[in-house]
Structure formats: structure tokens, C-alpha cells
Amino acid sequence: MxxxxxxxxxxxxxxxxxxxxxxxxxxxxxxxxxxxxxxxxLIACAxxxxxxxxxxxxxxxxxxxxEDDFEGTKLLVIVPTRELAMQIDQHLQGFTYFIPVxxxxxxxxxxxxxxxxxxxxxxxxxxIIIATPGRLISLINLDYLRAENxxxxxxxxxxxxxxxxxYDDIIRIITxxxxxxxxxxxxxxxxxxxxxxxxxxxxxxxxxxISIAKPAEGVLQGAYLVHDExxxxxxxxxxxxxxELKSILVFSATKLNVKQLYxxxxxxxxxxxxxxxxxxxxxxxxxxxxxxxxxxxxxxATDIVSRGIDIESIDLVINYDxxxxxxxxxxxxxxxxxxxxxxxxxxxINSRDVRSFKNIETLIDxxxxxxxLPPHIGQGPEYTxxxxxxxxxxxxxGAPKKGFRKDRKKVRKDQP
Ligand code: ADP
Ligand code: MG
Numbered sequence: 001m002x003x004x005x006x007x008x009x010x011x012x013x014x015x016x017x018x019x020x021x022x023x024x025x026x027x028x029x030x031x032x033x034x035x036x037x038x039x040x041x042l043i044a045c046a047x048x049x050x051x052x053x054x055x056x057x058x059x060x061x062x063x064x065x066x067e068d069d070f071e072g073t074k075l076l077v078i079v080p081t082r083e084l085a086m087q088i089d090q091h092l093q094g095f096t097y098f099i100p101v102x103x104x105x106x107x108x109x110x111x112x113x114x115x116x117x118x119x120x121x122x123x124x125x126x127x128i129i130i131a132t133p134g135r136l137i138s139l140i141n142l143d144y145l146r147a148e149n150x151x152x153x154x155x156x157x158x159x160x161x162x163x164x165x166x167y168d169d170i171i172r173i174i175t176x177x178x179x180x181x182x183x184x185x186x187x188x189x190x191x192x193x194x195x196x197x198x199x200x201x202x203x204x205x206x207x208x209x210i211s212i213a214k215p216a217e218g219v220l221q222g223a224y225l226v227h228d229e230x231x232x233x234x235x236x237x238x239x240x241x242x243x244e245l246k247s248i249l250v251f252s253a254t255k256l257n258v259k260q261l262y263x264x265x266x267x268x269x270x271x272x273x274x275x276x277x278x279x280x281x282x283x284x285x286x287x288x289x290x291x292x293x294x295x296x297x298x299x300x301a302t303d304i305v306s307r308g309i310d311i312e313s314i315d316l317v318i319n320y321d322x323x324x325x326x327x328x329x330x331x332x333x334x335x336x337x338x339x340x341x342x343x344x345x346x347x348x349i350n351s352r353d354v355r356s357f358k359n360i361e362t363l364i365d366x367x368x369x370x371x372x373l374p375p376h377i378g379q380g381p382e383y384t385x386x387x388x389x390x391x392x393x394x395x396x397x398g399a400p401k402k403g404f405r406k407d408r409k410k411v412r413k414d415q416p
Contacts, residue, residue, distance in 0.1 A: 013065065033059050061096065073146055079156045085105045109280075222347075226349065251300075258300050258301060349381075
């Protein structure tokens with residue numbers, strides 16, 4: 001068994017690892033840290049929650065400390081979202097407690113003084129920059145970035161960044177960096193477009209592949225076949241009287257749904273809050289921090305928090321809607337059972353989503369247990385891919401027959 005001592009880190013780094021409460025490296029850390037210490041390029045694929053952040057931060061910090069060179073920007077980490085930038089920055093604060101490196105997290109959406117702080121940190125050659133692509137490009141356009149001392153570039157959640165359309169930005173940023181550098185790519189999945197990007201920007205990379213796309217062990221997964229009209233009753237049923245579950249994440253497909261569900265839960269007296277893209281950045285930060293600090297029990301969220309954001313020990317994840325992207329399912333379920341704890345993930349499947357859920361089962365290579373609905377909720381849909389229209393289809397131009405529409409309205413009226 002390998003321990004952190006085997007990496008021969010500087011005592012200050014070992015001390016910060018202790019302070020973080022890490023006792024042994026995770027598998028992705030075991031495989032990638034030696035490669036990074038050898039200054040090789042790397043592409044690493046491992047699912048959410050496997051400890052990728054420390055896997056790149058620790059060896060990079062070790063090299064900075066070893067060379068005792070704190071001049072200029074050494075490390076640039078590009079991440080898809082501001083939440084992730086802040087989270088990595090927090091990790092970094094922990095690891096650099098005993099080390100005199102300067103760091104800055106750079107992302108859009110803050111007030112003017114934040115922008116000024118970011119600008120002056122970058123212009124002064126801060127040692128470590130964690131940035132979202134858009135904001136970094138703005139700074140580059142203003143000619144603030146001083147990259148001549150850069151030794152390492154990290155692309156974190158690379159798959160997510162490509163999904164969000166950051167390919168061109170990434171390439172543009174890279175043209176501003178020294179050619180002689182180490183480049184590390186981390187991704188939860190390895191679709192062909194990630195391989196193409198790797199080919200373009202990495203030099204004879206080592207490859208580490210820890211995950212096949214499977215939720216972490218220790219997650220109990222279940223699913224309910226349930227019509228849209230039955231979902232509110234089912235979720236109330238699942239959430240009621242569960243004080244033993246300290247942190248519950250509920251994901252819904254759209255911010256409209258998130259807001260609506262939040263209002264319903266609030267009205268029923270649940271301790272809850274919601275996060276979606278309509279919130280200002282400081283509001284999002286507050287909500288996430290309050291959730292982390294267990295100031296409320298249930299967080300209803302759109303996709304924005306499903307990937308990469310590190311909230312420890314979620315007891316229960318509910319997918320109120322099936323995520324349309326099968327990989328998102330893995331990310332969301334990865335919110336529970338992080339770092340070897342246990343958690344439960346439940347998914348609501350309406351007849352429209354059966355096909356997507358079957359895709360998920362194919363991706364994770366296992367069948368998720370279908371749980372029976374509580375009797376008072378009634379009969380749910382079948383687990384078969386539906387042809388034609390069912391009551392779960394949204395209104396579509398020219399499609400539904402009159403009789404069907406009436407039927408649908410009647411069901412709706414019965415709702416609380
Ligand atoms: P990923 O980037 O792979 O999704 P993170 O780097 O965010 O995962 O780590 C997930 C969680 O596991 C964090 O709370 C982190 O502090 C914790 N963690 C990471 N490495 C270890 C370790 N070696 N021992 C214990 N906890 C760890
Ligand atoms: Mg990560």
C-alpha cells in the first residue's frame with residue numbers, strides 16, 4: 001500500500017496533507033502524482049469525487065517548493081465554472097497554509113473591486129491562477145497575463161469545458177503560454193473530442209484511466225417510474241420526517257422547475273433552498289456555503305452544481321428529472337459517497353425519460369433497481385420506451401388529441 005510519505009513531499013506539504021485530514025492517497029493520486037513529479041504531460045480520466053484536485057495541486061506545489069522559486073506565474077488551472085474555481089482555490093488555501101505561494105481565482109460575475117483585485121494579482125505575476133476561460137481571455141486581451149515563467153497548465157473537467165463550448169477559448173489561451181511547459185488534462189469522461197484536444201495540446205502524454213463511467217462504490221442507486229403529476233407527492237413522501245439525512249441534493253431539469261419545486265417544498269415547511277443561474281454570484285456562494293455548513297437540509301439545483309463542486313457527505317441525491325446527458329447522471333450520483341462514504345441516489349423516471357434512463361444503465365453497465373411507488377401515489381408508467389404520445393409528453397404543436405388534453409388538465413387540477 002502506498003502512503004503520502006512515498007511521494008517524498010517537502011515536510012510543509014506533508015504537514016498540510018495531515019492538516020487536511022488525508023490519511024492515504026486515492027487511486028487517481030497514486031497513479032498521477034509520480035507522473036506529474038516527472039514533468040510529463042498527462043491525460044487522466046477519473047470520475048467525480050476521486051481526488052483529482054489534490055492529484056495535480058500537490059506535485060505542482062512540491063516542484064515550486066523544491067526549486068524555492070516563487071517568481072512569477074508558475075501554474076495556470078483552467079476550469080469550466082466559477083464554483084469550481086472557488087472550490088479549487090479553497091483546496092489550495094488548505095495546501096498552501098505553510099507555503100508562501102500567492103494564488104488568485106479568476107472568474108466573471110463579481111463586482112468591480114473583485115475585477116480590480118483579479119487584474120492586479122495577474123499583472124503582478126501571482127504564482128497560481130485558477131480561472132474560467134471567459135474571464136481569463138478578457139485579462140489576456142487587456143495584456144495583463146505574465147506567463148513567461150509558467151511551467152504547468154492544468155485543464156480540469158476538460159469534458160465539461162468542451163460541452164460548454166470553450167474549445168476556441170482554450171486554444172487561444174494556450175497560444176499565449178510558453179511552448180515549453182507541462183500540460184495536464186483531467187476529465188471525468190473520455191469522449192473522442194477530448195482525445196482530439198489532448199492530441200493537439202499534449203506532448204507524448206502518459207495516460208491514466210481510473211474510471212469506467214460508474215458511480216463510486218457505496219452509492220445505493222434506485223429509481224421510481226412516476227408520471228410528472230405524481231412527482232410532487234412522491235418527493236414529499238421521500239423527504240418527510242428524515243432528520244437523519246443532513247444534506248439532500250435535488251436536481252431538476254430547468255431553473256423553472258427548480259424554482260417551482262423549491263416553492264412547493266418551502267410551502268410544506270421543509271428546510272430548503274435553491275440554486276440556479278438566475279442567482280447573482282454572491283447569492284450562489286452564500287447558498288452553497290450555507291448548504292455545506294448544514295444551515296438547511298435540502299438544496300434544489302439545476303445542473304450547475306452537479307459537476308465538480310465539492311460538497312462533502314451528501315446523504316441523498318434525488319434526480320427529480322432524468323438528466324438528459326447520461327454522463328451527468330454519473331456526475332450527480334457522484335455527489336454522494338465521495339471519498340468512500342455511503343450515499344443514496346434516487347431518480348424519478350417518467351415515460352418520456354425511459355429511453356434516456358436506459359442509456360444511463362448502458363453507460364454505467366448495470367441495472368438500477370426500480371422501486372415500487374407508495375400505494376397512495378397510484379400507478380406509474382411502464383419501463384418501456386414509449387412510442388407515440390403519453391400523458392408525460394409536454395404540449396407540442398399539432399400533436400395531442402383533444403381528449404388527451406382534457407384528461408391531462410383533469411389530473412393537473414388535483415394537484416395541491
Ligand atoms: P474530483 O476532482 O476528482 O471530483 P476532488 O478533488 O474534489 O475530486 O476531491 C473530492 C473530495 O475528496 C474532497 O472533499 C477532497 O478533500 C477529498 N479527498 C481528496 N483526496 C483525498 C484523500 N487522499 N483522502 C481523503 N479525502 C480526500
Ligand atoms: Mg475535480
